[in-house]
Amino acid sequence: MSNYKEMVIVVDGLVKQFSTSEYTTVAAVNGVSFSLPREKMIAIKGPSGCGKTTLLNLLGALDKPTAGNIVVDGIKVSELYGVNESEYRLRKVGFVFQYYYLIPSLTALENVMLPMDLRGMKRKGQEAGARRLLERVGLDASHQDRRPTRLSGGEQQRVAIARALANAPAIILADEPTGNLDSKTGKRIIELLYSLTQQEGRTVIVATHDADIAARADIVLEMKDAKLISQTDAN
Numbered sequence: 056m057s058n059y060k061e062m063v064i065v066v067d068g069l070v071k072q073f074s075t076s077e078y079t080t081v082a083a084v085n086g087v088s089f090s091l092p093r094e095k096m097i098a099i100k101g102p103s104g105c106g107k108t109t110l111l112n113l114l115g116a117l118d119k120p121t122a123g124n125i126v127v128d129g130i131k132v133s134e135l136y137g138v139n140e141s142e143y144r145l146r147k148v149g150f151v152f153q154y155y156y157l158i159p160s161l162t163a164l165e166n167v168m169l170p171m172d173l174r175g176m177k178r179k180g181q182e183a184g185a186r187r188l189l190e191r192v193g194l195d196a197s198h199q200d201r202r203p204t205r206l207s208g209g210e211q212q213r214v215a216i217a218r219a220l221a222n223a224p225a226i227i228l229a230d231e232p233t234g235n236l237d238s239k240t241g242k243r244i245i246e247l248l249y250s251l252t253q254q255e256g257r258t259v260i261v262a263t264h265d266a267d268i269a270a271r272a273d274i275v276l277e278m279k280d281a282k283l284i285s286q287t288d289a290n
């Protein structure tokens with residue numbers, strides 16, 4: 056493996072347990088270690104329940120590990136609290152989910168402007184930036200002022216990707232991003248995510264149970280029963 060400095064993400068001995076009752080716990084992630092370079096697409100592959108979502112949530116600081124460390128660009132994510140933790144979520148990572156989670160009362164444009172607003176960007180800059188991002192993900196001007204209910208699933212996912220890019224994060228975390236789409240649309244979304252790697256300098260991590268989607272990635276992390284069972288590098 057290349058040296059530590061070149062790695063964007065270093066995960067060491069990661070454990071996440073959930074309590075299922077007063078006396079019992081389940082380990083959703085159980086002693087996982089890996090390191091990942093920047094500007095690649097990485098797939099986390101494995102059957103339902105193997106711990107993919109839990110791992111992504113830990114990487115995105117949506118959840119705290121029970122044990123182990125996550126270091127992203129030298130930041131110890133597992134030890135972030137309060138404002139540092141929210142800054143990390145707002146600026147360093149962008150999230151894409153299976154069900155898009157767009158805000159239904161806002162237009163596509165406004166959904167993309169929202170994270171810019173949270174960051175304190177001026178309104179004019181927000182709109183110009185959001186329109187540029189929507190163009191970039193393939194949503195033309197005639198669709199940008201529509202609410203999510205007037206967009207197809209694939210279009211909604213494009214908006215969600217534009218929103219994830221709003222604050223220029225280094226890392227995009229996508230949890231089953233094609234899980235609600237037909238296979239042709241899903242392929243296009245994966246190509247879009249892939250185009251963000253070398254072309255735009257993002258590191259894209261996609262959790263999927265779909266082997267075809269995982270095959271498109273540069274690196275595949277395979278999980279089973281909360282453990283990492285292999286790491287495969289495509290090149």
Ligand SMILES: Nc1ncnc2c1ncn2[C@@H]1O[C@H](COP(=O)(O)OP(=O)(O)O)[C@@H](O)[C@H]1O
Pocket residue numbers: 073074075081082083101102103104105106107108109110
């Ligand atoms: N909040 C939670 N409380 C209890 N168990 C959980 C929780 N989240 C996940 N789990 C359990 O952890 C395991 C891994 O879940 P998850 O990370 O969602 O897997 P995947 O995304 O691969 O389907 C499963 O057994 C799941 O039931």
Ligand SMILES: [Mg+2]
Pocket residue numbers: 107108109230231
């Ligand atoms: Mg999942």
